[in-house]
Structures are given as structure tokens and as C-alpha cells.
Amino acid sequence: MRIAKYPFAVLSAALFTVLLVTPISSISNIIWLSSVDMPISLLSALEVLLFDFQRLGIALFAVFTIAFSIAFTVAGLVSKFTNFGGRNLYAMAGAVAIGVALILMVELLFQTQLLGGNRSFIGKILHWVAGFFGGYFFYNLISSDRSYTFVIRFFGVFYAYFLLGLVINWIFTPASAAADFGFVLDELSDSAQNALLRDFTSFFVATFVFSIFGAITLNPAWFFSAGIVYYGAALFNLMAIYVHGTAYNQIYIGEIVLGTWPTLLALTIIYKNKSSN
Amino acid sequence: MSFRIFLSLFFLSNLYAAYKYETVLDDLDDAWSFVFLDENTILYTELPGNLKIANLIDKTITNISNPPLVHYASQGGLSEVVLDPKFESNRKIYLSYSAKDENNKSTLFLSSAELKDNSLINSKVIFKADAPRRTSVHIGAKIAFLPDGTLLLNSGDGFDHREKAQFLDNHFGKIIRINTDGSVPSNNPFTNIMGALPEIYSYGHRNMQGLLVTSEGDIYEHEHGPKGGDEINLIKSSLNYGWPAITYGIDYSGAVISPFVEKEGMEQPLLYWTPSIAPSDMILYQNNLYPELNGSFLVTALVSKDVKKVIFKDGKNYQESLFSDLNQRLRNIESSPAGVIYLLTDGPGGKLIKVLPKDQ
Numbered sequence: 210m211r212i213a214k215y216p217f218a219v220l221s222a223a224l225f226t227v228l229l230v231t232p233i234s235s236i237s238n239i240i241w242l243s244s245v246d247m248p249i250s251l252l253s254a255l256e257v258l259l260f261d262f263q264r265l266g267i268a269l270f271a272v273f274t275i276a277f278s279i280a281f282t283v284a285g286l287v288s289k290f291t292n293f294g295g296r297n298l299y300a301m302a303g304a305v306a307i308g309v310a311l312i313l314m315v316e317l318l319f320q321t322q323l324l325g326g327n328r329s330f331i332g333k334i335l336h337w338v339a340g341f342f343g344g345y346f347f348y349n350l351i352s353s354d355r356s357y358t359f360v361i362r363f364f365g366v367f368y369a370y371f372l373l374g375l376v377i378n379w380i381f382t383p384a385s386a387a388a389d390f391g392f393v394l395d396e397l398s399d400s401a402q403n404a405l406l407r408d409f410t411s412f413f414v415a416t417f418v419f420s421i422f423g424a425i426t427l428n429p430a431w432f433f434s435a436g437i438v439y440y441g442a443a444l445f446n447l448m449a450i451y452v453h454g455t456a457y458n459q460i461y462i463g464e465i466v467l468g469t470w471p472t473l474l475a476l477t478i479i480y481k482n483k484s485s486n
Numbered sequence: 487m488s489f490r491i492f493l494s495l496f497f498l499s500n501l502y503a504a505y506k507y508e509t510v511l512d513d514l515d516d517a518w519s520f521v522f523l524d525e526n527t528i529l530y531t532e533l534p535g536n537l538k539i540a541n542l543i544d545k546t547i548t549n550i551s552n553p554p555l556v557h558y559a560s561q562g563g564l565s566e567v568v569l570d571p572k573f574e575s576n577r578k579i580y581l582s583y584s585a586k587d588e589n590n591k592s593t594l595f596l597s598s599a600e601l602k603d604n605s606l607i608n609s610k611v612i613f614k615a616d617a618p619r620r621t622s623v624h625i626g627a628k629i630a631f632l633p634d635g636t637l638l639l640n641s642g643d644g645f646d647h648r649e650k651a652q653f654l655d656n657h658f659g660k661i662i663r664i665n666t667d668g669s670v671p672s673n674n675p676f677t678n679i680m681g682a683l684p685e686i687y688s689y690g691h692r693n694m695q696g697l698l699v700t701s702e703g704d705i706y707e708h709e710h711g712p713k714g715g716d717e718i719n720l721i722k723s724s725l726n727y728g729w730p731a732i733t734y735g736i737d738y739s740g741a742v743i744s745p746f747v748e749k750e751g752m753e754q755p756l757l758y759w760t761p762s763i764a765p766s767d768m769i770l771y772q773n774n775l776y777p778e779l780n781g782s783f784l785v786t787a788l789v790s791k792d793v794k795k796v797i798f799k800d801g802k803n804y805q806e807s808l809f810s811d812l813n814q815r816l817r818n819i820e821s822s823p824a825g826v827i828y829l830l831t832d833g834p835g836g837k838l839i840k841v842l843p844k845d846q
Contacts, residue, residue, distance in 0.1 A: 234741055242744060245652050247731050253745045264740030319560050320621040321645045323739045328646060381745075 217363050218350035219281060223273040224367065226307065226343030227266040230273075233335045234326030235261040256381040263374040265324075272310050273343070280306035281347055296348040303344020304337045311336055357481050358427055361474055365424030365432065368470055372417040379410040412438070420471055429475035436475065439468030505809060506842040510542050510828070514836035519566045519767075522822050528838070529579070529601070530830075533563030537581070539604065540838075552599075552606040556583040557592045562622020568629045570598075570666065577601050580612075580629055580666075582639060584622040591618030594625050594641050594657070598666065612668030615657035616683060619644040628697035628767075630705070636671050638663055638687065638705065640694035648730045648743075651690050654682035659729055661694070661707065661721060663687035675724030690727040690752065691719075696768030696785060706756075708768055708785060711735035712743060714760030718768075718785070718796065719753065728752035734760055757796070757803045764788035766832070767818045773825030775843050784808070786816035788832055793819065812839065 235258045243249045284302035288294035311327055326332040350359075378386040383406050384394040390409070394402055416435045423431030443464035449455040520530035526542045529550075535558055537550040556564045562584030570578035577600045585595050594615040599606040626640030643651045643659035651659025654676055662685045663674055676682035696708035696718075705721035715735025719727055732746045734755075748754060759765075767786045771779045783796040792810035796803055809816070809829065814837070818830035827841040 231741075238742065238744075241649055242731060242746075245731050247744065247746055247749065256745050257742045260736075260742045261740075264736070264742075266740075268740055319623055321623055323737070325737070325741060 213360055214351060214355045215281075217355075217360050218347050219277050220274060220367075221350055221359075221363055222281075222303070222343045222347035223270050223277050224363075224370065225346045226273050226277075226303070226339050227270050228262065229339035229342060230269060230307070230326075230336060231261045231266045232258055233332055233339070234265065234324055237326045237329065237332055256377070259373070259377045260381070263370065263377060266370075267374075272314065273307065276306035276310040277303065277343065277347065281344070284344075296345055296352075299348040300341045300344040303347065304341040307340025307343065308333075308337050357477065361427060361478060362424045364470070364474055365420050368435075368474075369417050369420040369424070372413060372420065372467075375413045376410075376417050379406070379413055383410075416467075423471065423474065427478055429478040432471035432475035432478070436468045436470075436472035439464045440472070441468075443468060504811065505844060507809075507812060508840040508842060509837050510840050511540055511545065511547075511838040512835070514830075514838065516563070516834055517817065517830055517836045517838070518564065519818050520820055520828075520830060520838070521567055521569055522820065523569075525823050525826075528820075528828075529567055529569075530838075531564045531567045531581070533565070534558045535564045535583075537564065537567065537606070542838075542840075548604050550601065550604055550606060552609065554581060554583055554595065554597050554609065554611075555585060557585045557622055559584075559592070559622045562592060562625050565625065565627035566629045568631070571631055571635065578666075579606075580637065582625075582627040582629055584625050584627075587614065587618055589618060591620065592622045593618050594627060594639075596629070596637075596639055596664075596668075598668075610668070612666070613639065613662065613664055613685065615641045615662070617641055617644055617647070617650075617657040619647060624693040624710075626691075626694045628695060628707075630697045630699045632663070632699055632705075633701075633703045634671075636663055636665055638697060638699070640691070640697050640707065642693040643691065643729065645693075648692070651692070651729050652726070652731060654679065654686055654689060657683060657685070659689060659691045660686045661688045661691065661697075661705075687723055688721050688725050688727060690725075690729050690731070692729045692733075695766050698768055698770055700770055706768065706770070706783065708765045710764055711758065711760070711762055712737050713740075714758075714762055716759040716762045716765050717755035718757050718765075718783075719755050722753075725753050726751060727755075734758045735762070756798060757805075761789075763790040763792075763794065765794075766816060769819050769821055771821055771825075771827070773821060775825035776827065776841075778844075779808075779827075784819055784827070786819045786829065788815040788817070791815055793829070809841065814839075 239249055239254050239257055280302040284299050288298055315322055322328050327336055387394040416438050419431045419435040443461040446458060446461040450457050516533040518531050518533050520528045523529055528540050531537055535553055535556040537553040539548045564583045566582040568580050570576055578598055579601050581597050583595055584592050587593050595611055596613040597609055597611050599609040624642035624645045626642035628640045630638045639662040641657045641660045641662055647658045650656045664685055665671055670684040674684055676686050677684040692709045694707050694709040698706050707721050708718045710716055712735040715733045730743050732749050732752050733743050734747055737743050764787055765785050766788050769784050771782055771784050774780055785794040785796060791813055793808040795806040795808050815832035816829050817832040820828050829839045831837045
């Protein structure tokens with residue numbers, strides 16, 4: 210697993226930096242909305258923070274992964290062939306990577322600033338600082354040997370991160386979430402609305418929680434639980450189509466992917482545990 | 487009975503018959519707007535800064551000399567052209583465009599000029615937006631006349647400056663109302679407000695494209711939302727249309743712009759589109775050449791590549807997609823003096839397409 214350490218350290222550092230960066234845009238936006246007397250509450254602030262972490266974060270994750278891959282490779286070469294090295298080198302590399310990535314995002318995207326939090330001077334500094342800590346985090350990950358659990362945990366957390374979008378959509382904007390599944394919420398009866406929101410929200414929250422618990426405890430039962438839920442969804446989707454004559458819905462492909470992902474993590478844990486015994 | 491069935495089938499087939507099209511002009515260089523000088527002659531703009539006259543019969547194209555110097559970049563350049571309501575006697579036209587200001591920033595300009603012998607003379611800048619930006623995005627630039635002879639102009643939010651749409655000390659995200667000589671009408675809503683720019687008629691807008699005034703004096707405007715939340719608004723003096731404090735869209739990056747879709751003191755749109763259609767122009771069609779379209783708003787769209795027929799009735803809206811078989815990003819729509827609909831396609835290599843009535 211030594212070979213896998215570096216790419217997964219880059220991915221983990223990118224995700225960690227996303228966690229630090231997205232609140233900069235969210236909070237600057239919340240402060241502005243408050244300044245024009247919009248009724249920002251704890252709940253609406255949380256809504257902005259979580260949506261930004263997931264939806265804005267997914268795009269930034271891709272950008273940061275590329276930027277860190279280049280920056281940390283260069284830092285590694287500098288470390289190998291010069292006297293410079295250590296955590297400060299990687300931290301500086303992380304800061305420069307984020308700074309350059311954000312400049313390029315502006316110059317290559319119609320010279321407009323897509324990232325709201327990067328429009329002010331303080332925002333720019335905070336993004337560089339986030340990159341600095343991202344580099345520092347990367348150094349900590351590579352500075353000691355990592356076992357397979359590092360990869361399992363990354364994929365478990367990333368799975369939960371992916372599901373987070375569905376979770377918060379059902380919690381904060383249920384009409385929009387329902388529309389994505391073909392329901393017009395307002396046209397349902399009150400009890401049907403209740404059933405829909407209750408069941409769908411608990412479905413996605415449960416699988417999100419299962420994967421988080423799996424990543425923390427490395428108990429394969431949690432990952433199996435998430436896998437069973439989505440395999441079940443795929444199975445009953447096909448049954449609905451071919452037994453009950455509903456419309457064809459290719460979302461079963463996504464359900465199989467979402468079932469296979471945690472199942473593979475669970476099987477890997479079992480296999481590794483057996484090997485070590 | 488059989489005669490009734492025949493009649494039903496006849497009318498149904500007519501209702502759903504496909505429109506036919508005729509490409510009248512092609513290879514246009516980023517054409518943005520056009521206006522009819524007569525049934526067979528148009529005056530049109532191209533974003534790089536060209537103003538041209540085209541004869542739609544013999545297809546000859548004539549360059550108009552002395553157009554304004556524009557900043558052609560991104561979404562900006564020579565944008566809207568309209569004729570003065572008394573054009574027949576005074577030969578006056580109005581042009582909106584993006585150009586660099588004294589600080590080398592791009593902003594929206596409005597000029598008047600006389601069209602004489604294929605040349606512009608007596609050109610005069612009658613308005614320069616206090617909306618400087620690094621590059622020409624979210625310009626707005628549509629022009630319409632009110633029945634009292636004053637002129638409305640869309641001034642977009644400049645993308646990076648969206649928050650300024652909520653403040654009255656600038657022209658980002660505003661509809662502007664001025665006299666044709668550039669002076670400010672004394673009855674503009676914010677003329678007596680300390681710190682407010684007197685040209686502002688309404689505020690809280692994003693990137694407005696469609697703008698029209700009905701014969702009753704009602705003002706309709708549409709604007710691009712971000713990702714979702716394109717809107718049609720009924721514009722009234724002094725009102726705040728909410729952007730970006732309330733919106734039905736999210737940012738292109740996926741970020742939340744606002745968790746709110748409504749607030750007291752901020753106007754709701756007549757309708758909104760999510761996902762976005764990218765509305766680019768709008769007319770209120772009032773002619774019987776296409777009886778099925780008479781009285782409808784026709785909205786061209788860049789992303790959905792069609793024209794949305796929209797009818798507002800009893801507080802509801804009814805929509806239908808037209809001309810989607812063209813499969814073109816549509817930039818502009820005009821009705822000729824005789825009521826023939828023409829569509830302008832977007833981008834380099836653009837076309838002017840004539841829509842033939844169904845019985846032709």
C-alpha cells in the first residue's frame with residue numbers, strides 16, 4: 210500500500226482544503242445577505258454552508274486535486290534534490306497551488322470571478338492560507354506509513370460527501386429534491402407529502418450515516434448496510450419496471466454503483482482482516 | 487358528423503403543422519440586434535462594432551460608416567440598435583454598446599446619431615453607465631421607448647459586481663430611464679434621493695436582455711438567471727426586483743447565491759425558468775399573419791434553442807416551445823412592418839431566418 214499513499218494523500222488534502230475553502234465564500238455571502246437585512250437564521254446559514262461544501266466543493270475538489278498534484282510533485286522533487294524540505298515546503302506549495310489555481314480560474318473563465326469569497330482581498334488571503342494548511346495536511350499524511358485503512362477511510366468519507374448533496378437537498382429544499390425524482394410536491398396530498406419527505410430523507414440520511422460510521426469504525430457491517438440499501442433500490446427498481454409495468458428508469462445503474470462502492474469497501478476490510486489473521 | 491370530424495382534423499393539422507423557414511442572410515459576424523427600415527430592409531449590429539444595412543430581397547449588405555468605437559470582448563460590443571419614434575422625419579437612431587471609459591474599464595454606453603447616406607452623423611454619447619468592470623460581461627444593453635418619448639435602457643450587473651444591484655449609487659443591475667438628449671426626466675423615482683443616481687428607474691436586476699413596452703405602457707423585461715432562475719418581470723418605477731438577495735437560481739459554481747426566493751419589498755417575477763433557457767430577446771406579437779401567435783410574448787432562447795410562446799392570463803402563464811426544429815441558439819426576434827417574424831441566430835456565422843406563416 211505504500212505506492213497508494215501519495216495519490217490518496219493528494220485526494221485527502223484536496224478534500225480537506227475544500228472543507229476550509231468553501232466556508233469562505235459561504236460566510237462572505239451570509240455576511241452580505243445580513244447587511245441588506247435578509248433574515249439569515251442559524252438554519253439558513255447552515256443551509257448555505259452545507260450546500261456550498263457539497264455543490265461548490267465538488268467542482269473545487271477537482272481543481273484542487275490537479276493543482277496539488279502538480280505542486281506536491283514539484284515540492285517532492287525540490288525536497289529530493291535540494292536542502293529544502295519538510296512540512297513548510299509542502300505548506301508553501303499548497304498555498305501557491307491554490308493561489309495559482311484561483312487566478313487561472315478567473316483568467317480562463319471569461320475573466321470573471323466565479324468564487325464569491327475570492328472577490329475581496331481578505332478572501333484571497335484566506336484561500337492562500339487554506340492552501341497552506343492543505344499542504345501541511347498532505348505532509349502529515351505522507352510523513353508516516355499508511356495501511357490500507359487510509360484508502361478505505363478516504364473512499365468511505367468521499368462516498369458520504371457524495372451523498373451529502375442528496376441529504377441536504379431533501380432536508381432544506383424538499384420540493385426541488387422531489388422534482389428530481391419526478392414528484393411535483395405541491396400536487397400531492399398533505400399525507401403523501403409527509404410520507405415522501407419522511408421516507409426519502411431517512412433513506413439518504415441513513416446511508417450517509419452508515420458510510421461515515423464505516424469510515425470511523427472500519428466495521429464492514431456499516432458499509433454492507435449502505436450497500437444492501439442501494440442494491441435493494443436497484444432490485445426493486447427493476448421489479449417495478451418489469452413486474453409492475455412502471456416507466457423505465459435508468460437510475461438503477463446509479464443505484465448499483467452506490468451499492469457496489471460500500472460493498473467493495475466492506476469486502477476489502479474482511480479480506481484484509483483475514484489476511485492479517 | 488363526418489364533416490365536423492373533417493373540420494376538427496383540418497384545424498388540428500393546421501395548429502400543429504410545422505413552420506417553414508427561409509434563410510434570408512447568412513455568415514453574419516456575431517449579429518446582435520436588428521430593426522426594420524421598411525418591409526425589405528433591415529439595419530443591424532454586429533458585436534465587433536459593425537453597423538450594416540441589408541436588403542432582404544437582393545441580399546446586398548452596406549456598411550454604415552462612423553459607428554461608435556466599441557470594446558468587443560466576451561459578451562460585449564455593439565449591441566442594440568433602435569429607431570427614434572420619429573425616425574421618418576429626423577433619421578435618428580440609438581445604439582448601445584460596451585466601450586472603455588477614461589480609466590480603461592469597460593462599461594455600457596448609449597449614443598444617438600443621425601443615419602444619412604449610409605453614414606452616422608452628429609453622433610453623441612447620451613449616457614455612460616456608472617458600472618465599470620474589467621471585461622464586458624452582463625452588459626444588458628436593450629433599449630425601449632415609453633409612450634412619453636423617454637427611453638429605457640437595461641444595464642446589467644457586471645457579474646462580479648452583482649451585490650451592487652441592490653444599491654442605488656451605481657448603474658449595475660438597473661433599468662435606466664432618460665430623455666433622448668441624455669437628460670434625466672424630472673419624474674424619475676430616485677431624483678430626490680441623496681446618493682442615488684437619478685437615471686435609475688428600477689433596480690435589483692441581473693443580466694437583462696428582453697425589454698419591451700406595450701401600447702398600454704406596460705414594461706416587460708426578462709433577465710438571465712445564473713444556473714436556473716431566468717425571469718420575466720413586469721417593471722414598475724422605483725421597485726426592487728431582488729437580485730441577488732432573492733433568486734430562484736444557484737451560482738454556476740454550484741454555490742448558493744441566496745437561500746431566499748422572496749422577501750417583502752422585493753418583486754416576484756411573472757414567471758421563472760429552472761433550468762435556464764437563457765432568454766435573449768422578446769417581442770409582443772400583434773398581427774394576424776400567424777393567428778396562433780397573435781397577442782403572445784415570443785421569447786428567443788440561447789440554451790433551449792427555441793422560442794417560448796408565453797401568454798399571461800388570470801395570474802397564470804401558459805407556455806409553448808416554437809421553432810425548436812431549427813436547433814439554433816436564437817439571439818434576436820423581430821416582426822416586420824407586415825408582421826412577418828424574423829429570427830437572428832447567435833454567434834459568428836449567424837443567420838437571419840424568415841418564419842413563413844403556416845399557410846404558405
